[in-house]
Amino acid sequence: xxxxxxxxxxxxxxxxxxxxxxxxxxxxxxxxxxxxxxxxxxxxxxxxxxxxxxxxxxxxxxxxxxxxxxxxxxxxxxxxxxxxxxxxxxxxxxxxxxxxxxxxxxxxxxxxxxxxxxxxxxxxxxxxxxxxxxxxxxxxxxxxxxxxxxxxxxxxxxxxxxxxxxxxxxxxxxxxxxxxxxxxxxxxxxxxxxxxxxxxxxxxxxxxxxxxxxxxxxxxxxxxxxxxxxxxxxxxxxxxxxxxxxxxxxxxxxxxxxxxxxxxxxxxxxxxxxxxxxxxxxxxxxxxxxxxxxxxxxxxxxxxxxxxxxxxxxxxxxxxxxxxxxxxxxxxxxxxxxxxxxxxxxxxxxxxxxxxxxxxxxxxxxxxxxxxxxxxxxxxxxxxxxxxxxxxxxxxxxxxxxxxxxxxxxxxxxxxxxxxxxxxxxxxxxxxxxxxxxxxxxxxxxxxxxxxxxxxxxxxxxxxxxxxxxxxxxxxxxxxxxxxxxxxxxxxxxxxxxxxxxxxxxxxxxxxxxxxxxxxxxxxxxxxxxxxxxxxxxxxxxxxxxxxxxxxxxxxxxxxxxxxxxxxxxxxxxxxxxxxxxxxxxxxxxxxxxxxxxxxxxxxxxxxxxxxxxxxxxxxxxxxxxxxxxxxxxxxxxxxxxxxxxxxxxxxxxxxxxxxxxxxxxxxxxxxx
Amino acid sequence: xxxxxxxxxxxxxxxxxxxxxxxxxxxxxxxxxxxxxxxxxxxxxxxxxxxxxxxxxxxxxxxxxxxxxxxxxxxxxxxxxxxxxxxxxxxxxxxxxxxxxxxxxxxxxxxxxxxxxxxxxxxxxxxxxxxxxxxxxxxxxxxxxxxxxxxxxxxxxxxxxxxxxxxxxxxxxxxxxxxxxxxxxxxxxxxxxxxxxxxxxxxxxxxxxxxxxxxxxxxxxxxxxxxxxxxxxxxxxxxxxxxxxxxxxxxxxxxxxxxxxxxxxxxxxxxxxxxxxxxxxxxxxxxxxxxxxxxxxxxxxxxxxxxxxxxxxxxxxxx
Numbered sequence: 001x002x003x004x005x006x007x008x009x010x011x012x013x014x015x016x017x018x019x020x021x022x023x024x025x026x027x028x029x030x031x032x033x034x035x036x037x038x039x040x041x042x043x044x045x046x047x048x049x050x051x052x053x054x055x056x057x058x059x060x061x062x063x064x065x066x067x068x069x070x071x072x073x074x075x076x077x078x079x080x081x082x083x084x085x086x087x088x089x090x091x092x093x094x095x096x097x098x099x100x101x102x103x104x105x106x107x108x109x110x111x112x113x114x115x116x117x118x119x120x121x122x123x124x125x126x127x128x129x130x131x132x133x134x135x136x137x138x139x140x141x142x143x144x145x146x147x148x149x150x151x152x153x154x155x156x157x158x159x160x161x162x163x164x165x166x167x168x169x170x171x172x173x174x175x176x177x178x179x180x181x182x183x184x185x186x187x188x189x190x191x192x193x194x195x196x197x198x199x200x201x202x203x204x205x206x207x208x209x210x211x212x213x214x215x216x217x218x219x220x221x222x223x224x225x226x227x228x229x230x231x232x233x234x235x236x237x238x239x240x241x242x243x244x245x246x247x248x249x250x251x252x253x254x255x256x257x258x259x260x261x262x263x264x265x266x267x268x269x270x271x272x273x274x275x276x277x278x279x280x281x282x283x284x285x286x287x288x289x290x291x292x293x294x295x296x297x298x299x300x301x302x303x304x305x306x307x308x309x310x311x312x313x314x315x316x317x318x319x320x321x322x323x324x325x326x327x328x329x330x331x332x333x334x335x336x337x338x339x340x341x342x343x344x345x346x347x348x349x350x351x352x353x354x355x356x357x358x359x360x361x362x363x364x365x366x367x368x369x370x371x372x373x374x375x376x377x378x379x380x381x382x383x384x385x386x387x388x389x390x391x392x393x394x395x396x397x398x399x400x401x402x403x404x405x406x407x408x409x410x411x412x413x414x415x416x417x418x419x420x421x422x423x424x425x426x427x428x429x430x431x432x433x434x435x436x437x438x439x440x441x442x443x444x445x446x447x448x449x450x451x452x453x454x455x456x457x458x459x460x461x462x463x464x465x466x467x468x469x470x471x472x473x474x475x476x477x478x479x480x481x482x483x484x485x486x487x488x489x490x491x492x493x494x495x496x497x498x499x500x501x502x503x504x505x506x507x508x509x510x511x512x513x514x515x516x517x518x519x520x521x522x523x524x525x526x527x528x529x530x531x532x533x534x535x536x537x538x539x540x541x542x543x544x545x546x547x548x549x550x551x552x553x554x555x556x557x558x559x560x561x562x563x564x565x566x567x568x569x570x571x572x573x574x575x576x577x578x579x580x581x582x583x584x585x586x587x588x589x590x591x592x593x594x595x596x597x598x599x600x601x602x603x604x605x606x607x608x609x610x611x612x613x614x615x616x617x618x619x620x621x622x623x624x625x626x627x628x629x630x631x632x633x634x635x636x637x638x639x640x641x642x643x644x645x646x647x648x649x650x651x652x653x654x655x656x657x658x659x660x661x662x663x664x665x666x667x668x669x670x671x672x673x
Numbered sequence: 674x675x676x677x678x679x680x681x682x683x684x685x686x687x688x689x690x691x692x693x694x695x696x697x698x699x700x701x702x703x704x705x706x707x708x709x710x711x712x713x714x715x716x717x718x719x720x721x722x723x724x725x726x727x728x729x730x731x732x733x734x735x736x737x738x739x740x741x742x743x744x745x746x747x748x749x750x751x752x753x754x755x756x757x758x759x760x761x762x763x764x765x766x767x768x769x770x771x772x773x774x775x776x777x778x779x780x781x782x783x784x785x786x787x788x789x790x791x792x793x794x795x796x797x798x799x800x801x802x803x804x805x806x807x808x809x810x811x812x813x814x815x816x817x818x819x820x821x822x823x824x825x826x827x828x829x830x831x832x833x834x835x836x837x838x839x840x841x842x843x844x845x846x847x848x849x850x851x852x853x854x855x856x857x858x859x860x861x862x863x864x865x866x867x868x869x870x871x872x873x874x875x876x877x878x879x880x881x882x883x884x885x886x887x888x889x890x891x892x893x894x895x896x897x898x899x900x901x902x903x904x905x906x907x908x909x910x911x912x913x914x915x916x917x918x919x920x921x922x923x924x925x926x927x928x929x930x931x932x933x934x935x936x937x938x939x940x941x942x943x944x945x946x947x948x949x950x951x952x953x954x955x956x957x958x959x960x961x962x963x964x965x966x967x968x969x970x971x972x973x974x975x976x977x978x979x980x981x982x983x984x985x986x987x988x989x990x991x992x
Contacts, residue, residue: 182746262742270737277711278962279861353869360870371819389822536862541828541854542820622855628832635741635833637766
């Protein structure tokens with residue numbers, strides 16, 4: 001019998017797992033990585049990076065001084081322009097970009113910001129975005145062109161972009177603060193770092209996709225390489241680059257809020273933090289909605305740049321602007337006086353309270369059931385989670401034996417029917433469930449991940465996994481990394497199932513998508529902090545709240561990509577299936593689902609990255625693990641701990657990303673895409 | 674007549690303040706930047722100080738800054754003073770900067786704070802015998818949750834503020850597991866949800882804080898926190914452990930940029946002499962957080978009504 005790669009990998013993992021289980025009572029070092037084998041990485045990083053930072057500090061401070069000019073300028077202009085003009089200018093811009101629809105979007109969007117009472121703070125946030133986005137776009141363009149022009153760098157550039165996107169911002173805020181000094185410039189640079197990668201990726205993609213004959217024509221007309229690039233290829237890649245601009249804008253906006261943690265700029269993010277600190281849910285939600293409105297306006301307007309658009313008459317734009325200017329003379333109301341929505345915020349606030357009061361028992365039982373039967377066994381294993389208080393009886397060592405015996409029997413049955421891989425997977429799941437993710441022996445995790453890596457991407461991926469996981473082991477962050485792995489793993493699992501089902505529902509029913517789409521938009525644009533509010537109120541501090549918050553954020557890509565994959569199956573394939581007599585359900589299972597697999601895997605990949613990003617934010621409601629370490633390091637200004645915990649987090653995200661991409665690549669090849 | 678009375682008063686104030694002599698004003702054309710941290714009490718404290726500096730003839734700028742992250746900025750001279758630092762909640766970085774000499778302490782604020790193990794009033798019904806701490810031994814199971822079983826749950830400070838609650842539970846051998854809250858908002862949400870659901874809650878908390886009265890929070894009575902308790906295991910109810918007592922009284926103090934006294938000598942003296950009591954701060958906090966007034970208005974009203982308590986400090990430094 002020949003074994004597939006996947007089966008071999010699972011077999012290796014099972015063997016190592018069994019060996020660990022059997023040998024663990026005799027060799028304590030198998031269970032927990034001994035502290036004596038770790039290196040004081042935090043101290044090394046603190047002193048090493050500290051010295052480097054000291055070296056660059058003067059340069060950085062100079063840059064900081066320079067950036068303060070456009071920053072102050074933008075802030076001054078937006079802060080001192082009367083609000084009717086700002087609103088009219090947005091509407092006029094909307095008109096130029098997309099006609100009446102966009103003009104009205106700008107008008108209503110900014111009017112909402114006005115009546116929310118957060119006008120001044122919002123304008124400061126906007127100023128920050130206005131300065132950080134061009135910076136990010138320039139950086140992204142430069143990186144993208146470099147990667148395109150010098151293919152040797154492409155691998156390194158891709159790795160750098162991955163690092164920029166996966167290392168949590170909280171982890172590098174402290175070094176940035178040290179380098180650039182206190183103030184909005186730190187937030188500006190942090191958001192530029194986070195917003196540059198989508199631009200770079202899209203520039204590279206766009207340039208790669210420029211058609212061959214266009215390129216040839218440019219070469220034949222005899223321009224220099226720079227002329228070809230600037231005059232022909234970049235314009236030809238315009239639409240793809242505009243997608244990058246759109247994504248950059250969104251990324252910058254989401255990051256501006258996170259950077260508010262360090263303060264220095266009385267912006268809308270600071271307002272969200274202040275109200276959250278007082279547990280004023282209504283107000284925090286209102287401030288959060290302002291950001292959502294900004295996000296929607298900016299997203300929709302910049303999205304028009306990426307599509308072919310009609311020409312809209314500039315005259316009407318000028319007229320709109322003129323109306324604004326006239327209004328500015330007539331209406332002289334201080335925006336700080338306008339707070340029409342405070343009543344709404346109060347109502348939201350009291351109704352959340354009333355709901356909690358009325359349904360306290362029900363909410364508690366939801367939480368307890370999820371903890372007792374789901375999260376706790378996953379974290380510490382059935383052997384410790386099953387107690388008289390939780391399940392009504394005490395777990396005995398003999399139960400473990402019966403449990404494993406049942407798993408082996410089931411696995412044997414599967415193997416006998418020729419489903420070896422399913423059988424081995426059952427064994428692995430049983431072992432993990434009995435032991436608990438946080439208590440898994442490290443050799444099992446290491447070998448298991450490497451084996452999956454081998455099945456997914458061959459030896460290069462094994463090498464990558466082994467080196468990166470080894471780094472976490474040596475740094476002494478292993479236990480915290482396992483806790484993070486458990487929480488995000490549980491969330492990803494739940495998202496994959498629920499999100500997959502919702503995506504499927506949205507693919508088969510138009511009504512479903514009409515309901516789900518705005519919800520997806522809302523969940524993706526609302527600042528991450530705001531998720532914590534209702535969750536916290538209903539379920540209080542703890543892992544279940546963190547789990548829910550992560551799920552809320554990470555489920556969106558799963559829904560979107562599943563639907564996208566299922567609905568974009570080429571028509572001729574479906575026609576062929578129908579003509580050979582397949583009903584809707586058969587078409588779905590036999591044609592659409594396999595065709596959608598790469599897209600769904602990509603969605604899973606995004607879900608994993610989103611879950612890790614949210615993990616750090618969830619530390620604000622009391623999770624343990626790497627997220628807490630990063631937050632702690634930010635508070636203590638501990639550069640070493642922040643960087644090492646941030647790196648560990650990025651490592652976990654990177655490995656998960658590579659594993660899933662490996663499988664997606666394989667599926668794509670199998671489908672001949 | 675009026676002036677002479679004023680002079681007399683300020684002379685008395687001068688003596689009371691340890692005979693500080695009037696100092697140079699320094700660079701009055703450059704603004705003094707004061708840090709505004711994340712909580713309302715600190716906003717009140719800072720605005721009162723700012724108004725005092727303005728009364729002395731200085732320009733003042735308020736800069737929002739994270740409590741934990743502000744010290745680098747103060748060391749760099751980007752922010753010139755921060756006026757409400759809690760000894761219980763100060764980052765290691767502060768100690769580093771003090772050691773470097775880039776940040777200097779400028780005296781106690783005079784705010785009389787208390788930290789302790791606390792509970793909303795309705796919890797007394799769920800655990801008879803409170804506020805005496807011994808009562809917690811028997812009813813710990815009433816506070817148990819999925820994550821802490823078989824122990825009770827104590828909601829502790831966010832991890833970056835230290836683990837004083839957990840230390841108490843270990844010291845007093847109480848069957849409680851401390852769960853770090855993650856943020857102040859999470860602590861308040863716990864208090865609010867517990868009050869609304871009438872559910873059990875034991876929490877590490879402090880006063881002055883607006884939530885103390887809003888959610889009718891009571892402190893558990895613990896053995897007094899004497900020095901011996903933190904060093905000598907034999908002291909206190911538990912003969913085998915330290916920390917078997919209440920929190921040691923927290924100190925609230927002010928700190929500033931090392932160049933403050935050279936650049937604005939009189940301002941440094943004002944900030945050093947500045948005192949604010951709980952009795953003054955708490956009603957102002959209430960007016961902001963409960964009644965929804967602006968900090969500036971509340972502080973301006975207080976300044977007008979209570980000249981006697983701040984003017985002498987300003988005059989001692991400037992006249």
